[in-house]
């Protein structure tokens with residue numbers, strides 16, 4: 001479930017808001033303002049880094065396959081057994 005972090009533009013209060021299906025629009029708990037600025041939530045940061053590490057391991061895998069292929073070509077060029 002996504003938890004969003006907001007800062008109220010009215011009073012500057014920062015709060016987390018858990019968005020549930022059918023929940024009302026987020027409002028500042030201290031002044032009830034709905035003029036909010038959404039801050040970067042911890043959820044989106046962690047999913048971003050997960051995506052990054054998936055990308056890195058995919059790149060690593062591609063590199064391994066490439067090395068394997070070069071090795072095969074090397075064996076084909078040198079038929080000495």
Ligand SMILES: [Zn+2]
Pocket residue numbers: 008009010011012013028029030031032033
């Ligand atoms: Zn407020």
